[in-house]
Amino acid sequence: xxxxxxxxxxxxxxxxxxxxxxxxxxxxxxxxxxxxxxxxxxxxxxxxxxxxxxxxxxxxxxxxxxxxxxxxxxxxxxxxxxxxxxxxxxxxxxxxxxxxxxxxxxxxxxxxxxxxxxxxxxxxxxxxxxxxxxxxxxxxxxxxxxxxxxxxxxxxxxxxxxxxxxxxxxxxxxxxxxxxxxxxxxxxxxxxxxxxxxxxxxxxxxxxxxxxxxxxxxxxxxxxxxxxxxxxxxxxxxxxxxxxxxxxxxxxxxxxxxxxxxxxxxxxxxxxxxxxxxxxxxxxxxxxxxxxxxxxxxxxxxxxxxxxxxxxxxxxxxx
Amino acid sequence: xxxxxxxxxxxxxxxxxxxxxxxxxxxxxxxxxxxxxxxxxxxxxxxxxxxxxxxxxxxxxxxxxxxxxxxxxxxxxxxxxxxxxxxxxxxxxxxxxxxxxxxxxxxxxxxxx
Amino acid sequence: xxxxxxxxxxxxxxxxxxxxxxxxxxxxxxxxxxxxxxxxxxxxxxxxxxxxxxxxxxxxxxxxxxxxxxxxxxxxxxxxxxxxxxxxxxxxxxxxxxxxxxxxxxxxxxxx
Ligand SMILES: Nc1ncnc2c1ncn2[C@@H]1O[C@H](COP(=O)(O)OP(=O)(O)OP(=O)(O)O)[C@@H](O)[C@H]1O
Ligand SMILES: [Mg+2]
Numbered sequence: 001x002x003x004x005x006x007x008x009x010x011x012x013x014x015x016x017x018x019x020x021x022x023x024x025x026x027x028x029x030x031x032x033x034x035x036x037x038x039x040x041x042x043x044x045x046x047x048x049x050x051x052x053x054x055x056x057x058x059x060x061x062x063x064x065x066x067x068x069x070x071x072x073x074x075x076x077x078x079x080x081x082x083x084x085x086x087x088x089x090x091x092x093x094x095x096x097x098x099x100x101x102x103x104x105x106x107x108x109x110x111x112x113x114x115x116x117x118x119x120x121x122x123x124x125x126x127x128x129x130x131x132x133x134x135x136x137x138x139x140x141x142x143x144x145x146x147x148x149x150x151x152x153x154x155x156x157x158x159x160x161x162x163x164x165x166x167x168x169x170x171x172x173x174x175x176x177x178x179x180x181x182x183x184x185x186x187x188x189x190x191x192x193x194x195x196x197x198x199x200x201x202x203x204x205x206x207x208x209x210x211x212x213x214x215x216x217x218x219x220x221x222x223x224x225x226x227x228x229x230x231x232x233x234x235x236x237x238x239x240x241x242x243x244x245x246x247x248x249x250x251x252x253x254x255x256x257x258x259x260x261x262x263x264x265x266x267x268x269x270x271x272x273x274x275x276x277x278x279x280x281x282x283x284x285x286x287x288x289x290x291x292x293x294x295x296x297x298x299x300x301x302x303x304x305x306x307x308x309x310x311x312x313x314x315x316x317x318x319x
Numbered sequence: 320x321x322x323x324x325x326x327x328x329x330x331x332x333x334x335x336x337x338x339x340x341x342x343x344x345x346x347x348x349x350x351x352x353x354x355x356x357x358x359x360x361x362x363x364x365x366x367x368x369x370x371x372x373x374x375x376x377x378x379x380x381x382x383x384x385x386x387x388x389x390x391x392x393x394x395x396x397x398x399x400x401x402x403x404x405x406x407x408x409x410x411x412x413x414x415x416x417x418x419x420x421x422x423x424x425x426x427x428x429x430x431x432x
Numbered sequence: 433x434x435x436x437x438x439x440x441x442x443x444x445x446x447x448x449x450x451x452x453x454x455x456x457x458x459x460x461x462x463x464x465x466x467x468x469x470x471x472x473x474x475x476x477x478x479x480x481x482x483x484x485x486x487x488x489x490x491x492x493x494x495x496x497x498x499x500x501x502x503x504x505x506x507x508x509x510x511x512x513x514x515x516x517x518x519x520x521x522x523x524x525x526x527x528x529x530x531x532x533x534x535x536x537x538x539x540x541x542x543x544x
Contacts, residue, residue, distance in 0.1 A: 026451045146450050146520040185511065188490035192519070195494055206475075213470050218492050220466075223478050252326055261396065271354055273483040276369070278467035285471070349483050349531040351464035359504065359529070367531070369468050392471065416472060418462040418480070421531055427458025431531030 016104070018140045024106050025099040027139040028120045028129035035068065037087030041076040044068055044086060051273045055128055058090050064119055064127050066090035096121050099128050103136040156200045168199065172236040174203070179219055179244075181227035184272065191216035194233045202236065204309050209305040210286040211240035216266045217279040218302050220242035224269050225249075226300070242287075242304045250296040258284075258292070320344050322386050326411055327366065329423050331388060333368060335400045336409030340384040347429045349421050353378050360384060363370075365429065367420050373393045376402040386410070390417045433457055433541055435499055435522060438478065441536050444501060444526035447508060448516035455522075457498050460544040462534050466491045473497055477544065484508045487521065488511050489515040499523070533538045 012257075033291040034057045035044055047056065048070055055069030076082055076089055095105045097118045106118055110133045120129040167173060175197060177190035195212040199205065215233055222229045222244055229246030251257045258280050265275030284290045287304035294300040323340035326333060333340065345363030350356055351370050360366060362383035368375065369390050376399060379387055387403075389395060392414035403410045413420050434451035440466065461467035462480045466487055471478060475496035481488050492500045494513075498540045500516070502508055505527040508516075508544075516523040526533055 022451060026446065030447070034501055096544050142517060143450060146517075150450075150520065185486075188487055188494075192493055205496070209475065209494070209496050212494050216491070217467065228330065269525065271352055273352070273464050273466045273481075273487060276351075276465040276467045278465075278471055281468050282467055346505055347531040347535075348529070349462060349534060351468070352482055355464075355504075369463065369465060384480075391468075395444075416461065416544050418460050418534050418538065418544035421462065421534035425531075425535025425538060429535075431529040431535065 014144060015137070015140055018144060019104040019107060019136060020102050022103040022136070022140060022143065023099065023131065024097050024101050024103055024120055024131065024136075027103045027106070027136045028099070028131045029135065030129045032057070032127060032129060034127065035055060035086055036060060037065065037085060037090070039086045040082065040088055041068075041073055041084050041086065042082040044172075045073045045077075048073065051089070054132075055117050057094070057130065058086055059127060062126050064096070064121065064125075065118065066092045066115070069116060071145050089256045094119060097131065098123060105139065106131050107136050153199055156202050157297070167237075169237065172234050175235075177219075177231045179222040179228055180232050181223060181229075183223055183228075187220060187223045188216055190231055191219050198233070198235060198240065203235065203240070207240065207306050207308050211242055211304075214283045214304040215242045215244075215308070216284040217282045218242060220274060221279055221302070222246055224265055224274060238306065238308055239288075240306045242283075242302075242306070244302045245299065246301075247299040249299060250298055250300055251294040252296055254292055254294055320429065322409055322411075323372060325424070325427060325429075329412035329413065329420070331413050334389075334395055334410045335403035336386065336407055336413050339407050339409045342409065344385045344429060347421065347424050347431050348384075349417055349431070353406070357382060359432075365424070367417050367424070369417060371399055373399045373402050375399065376406055376408050379403075379408045380406050384408070388413055388420055389426070390415060390420050433537075433540060436466075437540070438499075438501075438537065438542075439524060440499060441540050442522040442524070442526040442528055442533050446514045446522060446524050449499070449522035450520045452499075452522055455498055458543065460534070460537055460542045461497075462530055462544070469497075470495055478542070480530055482506060482530055484512055485534075486511045486515040488512070489519065489521055492518075493519040493521055497521070501526055501533065503528060503533050 033051050045122050058066040068086050072089050099120050099122050118131045119127050122128050175194050191212050198208045219231050226246040232243045234241040260281045261277040263275045263277030271276045288307045289305035291303040322342045344365045348360035348364040349367040351368050360382045363385050365385050369389045386409035386412045435455040457478050459477040461477050463469045464483045473495050476498050479492050479497050479500045484502050499522040501524045
């Protein structure tokens with residue numbers, strides 16, 4: 001119990017530090033919903049509902065003149081005055097915070113005033129965003145988490161453990177992913193995850209980059225051109241082998257498919273940033289060994305091998 | 320500024336539309352998503368892209384572009400060049416990246432939005 | 433050039449990822465086609481793109497790029513923000529077009 005208490009305390013100190021380090025503009029919401037004084041309370045109610053927020057700043061031109069909140073709307077509703085203008089119903093005493101102040105200032109202001117939102121101003125007095133009470137701490141926790149992961153990755157890399165130390169000579173680590181055809185939303189996740197895992201193993205970052213770029217192009221080809229298949233990355237102390245296998249439709253003319261710029265990708269794929277006809281070329285230029293076999297109606301197998309440098313030699317494609 | 324002057328200053332290779340290098344360039348647009356070009360580029364813009372697909376010519380005609388600069392060198396599909404000749408759309412090629420080409424155009428005073 | 437200076441040049445807003453204002457960046461890559469990014473962007477570069485799909489962030493992470501800027505005021509999709517938060521990659525949005533963004537950064541000394 002005691003050690004857990006201590007852990008929580010360190011976390012709190014870190015959180016405080018971070019809230020001092022982060023500036024308000026780094027934790028605020030920027031997509032600003034605002035109203036003018038001419039809005040009716042009924043319009044405000046609609047707006048709050050649509051954006052699922054509990055209050056908005058009131059602007060005249062660029063100047064902040066007040067805030068109108070769900071409480072004001074409720075009161076107007078009770079009094080049957082939903083047609084009243086915001087100008088006559090808003091609170092004019094607005095507590096604000098500057099974008100370049102430390103986030104901790106916003107936290108203090110929330111604690112002392114109990115307001116539900118703080119408009120954020122730049123030094124010219126223009127409203128640039130808004131904060132709700134959960135924003136600073138929520139964002140700080142996310143940043144803490146990211147930093148923790150980065151540090152962990154560095155620790156792994158510094159240890160410089162080879163796969164050999166981890167697995168022993170002759171063993172290998174296989175990452176296997178099932179890839180769904182046309183699953184555009186999940187596309188690329190397998191390769192990104194593989195990059196994280198291989199990075200943690202302390203492999204040469206340049207080689208990991210090449211292997212996972214090759215994996216990504218192969219993964220996208222499975223998604224775009226096939227009904228799905230399997231992507232594997234096998235890491236040994238000497239290499240990373242990337243293999244993508246599918247069961248069709250196969251490639252009619254492999255030579256042609258390998259030409260830079262050749263693509264049969266449908267139009268909708270092009271609008272998503274694919275179909276440049278450069279994927280297979282990218283795989284080739286990333287790999288030290290490359291093979292492709294395909295048979296129409298049977299399927300395609302793409303295999304790319306990236307050698308790991310033993311001596312810490314600078315990765316040749318670290319272009 | 321006329322397209323011919325830009326081609327000379329940037330050392331661009333003219334691959335199609337030699338007869339239309341007098342086109343006046345009024346602004347610049349960069350990007351590779353055809354639908355975005357259609358939506359955002361303006362008449363008289365010079366378009367910088369890595370796309371080499373024949374469709375780029377159609378887009379240029381529809382928008383009324385002054386010309387196309389294809390970046391990162393390489394070969395342009397013959398079908399694209401053929402269409403460009405037919406439609407009178409200049410296609411110029413640079414071996415530099417899109418970022419660099421736009422930077423150099425900006426240096427010449429060509430602006431986007 | 434520091435990431436902070438890039439943000440100022442582009443009048444951009446950071447919408448996700450780690451805050452790294454001091455990060456030094458020397459090169460940029462402007463592209464909407466993901467294979468093009470993977471083929472040509474060097475590690476540590478800045479990606480300027482009009483593609484706001486999560487793929488843009490995944491590709492940038494795979495290519496070990498430093499940060500991503502969405503141009504033309506394009507709102508990132510929700511999944512894109514999640515992908516950026518997961519990888520920590522700083523993600524910005526600018527109202528400027530890709531052309532204007534490249535021009536300003538080139539003028540300011542970035543290369544690519
Ligand atoms: N697994 C596969 N099954 C069937 N056809 C494929 C497969 N992989 C590639 N192809 C064919 O080869 C062509 C070239 O592939 P490549 O990956 O080089 O380009 P692309 O996928 O069309 O575009 P990009 O990869 O640049 O987004 C594809 O358009 C497609 O016709
Ligand atoms: Mg492909």
